[in-house]
Amino acid sequence: MSVYTLQTLAEHLGAQLHGDGAVEVSAVATLEDAQSGQITFLSNAKYRKFLQQTKASAVLIKAEELEFCPVAALIVKDPYVAFAKVAQLLDTTPAAADGIHPTAIVDSSAQIDPTAQLGPYVVVSKDVVIGAGVQIGAGSFIGEGASIAADCKIWPKVSIYHRVRLGQRCIVHSGAVLGADGFGFANERGQWLKIPQVGTVIVGDDCEIGANTTIDRGAIGDTLIGNNVILDNQVQIAHNVQIGDHSCIAGCTVVAGSTKIGKYCVIGGACAITGHIEICDAVQITGMSMITKAITEKGIYSSGMPATTNLEWRKNNARYRQLEQIYQRLRDVEQELAQSRNVTGE
Structure with missing residues (x-):
């Protein structure tokens, strides 16, 4: 203590x-x-x-x-x-591992700093590089050619696929998967054909990745996570996404492929962000928002509707279904008023 x-x-x-x-x-x-x-x-x-x-x-x-x-x-x-x-x-959080456990499986080609710690049943594959002070918790898997820089803490049962690279002082929580295949398929007359995902994931320094969060590897290029990015639990980052330095994403948000998120962005929980768009620096997106087009100016953006009583929701939903009719009636009234002004010379 x-x-x-x-x-x-x-x-x-x-x-x-x-x-x-x-x-x-x-x-x-x-x-x-x-x-x-x-x-x-x-x-x-x-x-x-x-x-x-x-x-x-x-x-x-x-x-x-x-x-x-x-x-x-x-x-x-x-x-x-x-x-x-x-x-x-004053932090009292225990280490993710202490020493090299005898059940750890380490390929002879792996380069492991003498100060690194590997917990029970950790698997370290061919050509892996593990830096000074790294802690890897029980049951975690480190894929071929992956690299983990100094002072990272990997909690139990994390999967880090082949060639994934983590910067210094990163924390990855249990159940996270870094470098799984992105959702890349071509359709040939109703038959799905898998597109091999040959990129990887590159994570900057001082990042934290929450429990059961997934970051897909790039299809051809790489998925890029900047420095000091924090991702909450159960966040999905698709292939070839880029997230700028110092941005954060709250739980259960999904970011579709090839989207670029700028620096210092704050994205609330349960948001859905479509693919192939850009979000500029210093954008805040409130929870449960759906982003379907590029955001080019910094500021606060929202679309999620807060809960209300069921009775009020049903009334509003019924009115929403009449929106087209209301619009047509309003347009007719505007046209009649315009004609009336023309006749009276106003």
Whole structure:
């Protein structure tokens, strides 16, 4: 268990300390549940009532909240970002593997750094390269010619196909599949003919790939995931997709083939994005949206309809079905008004 004084944390964060710098903390917690020896944060003023009652040893807050804080405080510009940095220091997540387990199967041609860790029943195929500090959890498969750069953490039962490349410090969660074939078929008189997917997947540095997320290999070129891209659980990335640096995609979203997503994009959960389009930098797409054409200007885009009562939904659905009739009637009324103005000389 790691223990830090408030003075050390203040120096690490560049924060202004109010209170005893010798106070020690060893864990993070919520404002409502924090106890002595723990540090918490306040980033939303609506939770201020919990601040005044907190039993935490210290709180990460903005300067304007200091007067409401009954315990030691670290004054920061963004409490949530500061909380993330402190949580990293106090992280108690175990390693994905410890040492080289005797049941691991490693091809003699594989290049494995001496500091890498391989869990039980890991399979490392021909010509694989595994960098320093890599951890690969139990039952994971690393395909021929794949490379995993330094300090990646691969959780159990991950499948990394042939020639897939991961950058440094990536995290891949259980059940993820990187480099499976894309959905490439030609149809000859009703018969589906498979098109071999000969590209691969290239993932940049500092990426995180959620549980049961799939990233298909390129059909001819490569599927490209930029630096510091985060993909939630159960996300589907099709072949030849490109995702720019620092973008993120929430759970259950699907991105069809050959689409290009820019840098700093934020895409909500359960979205569907069609193939062969481009989305420019700094676009936000709210959950359950369907994107069917290119987005060329940064901003927020939405199409998903929020739930309402069943009665209201049925009424609106009935009206929607009459939309064409309503449109025709409105056009007829506009034409009649225009003719009337012509007759009266208005």
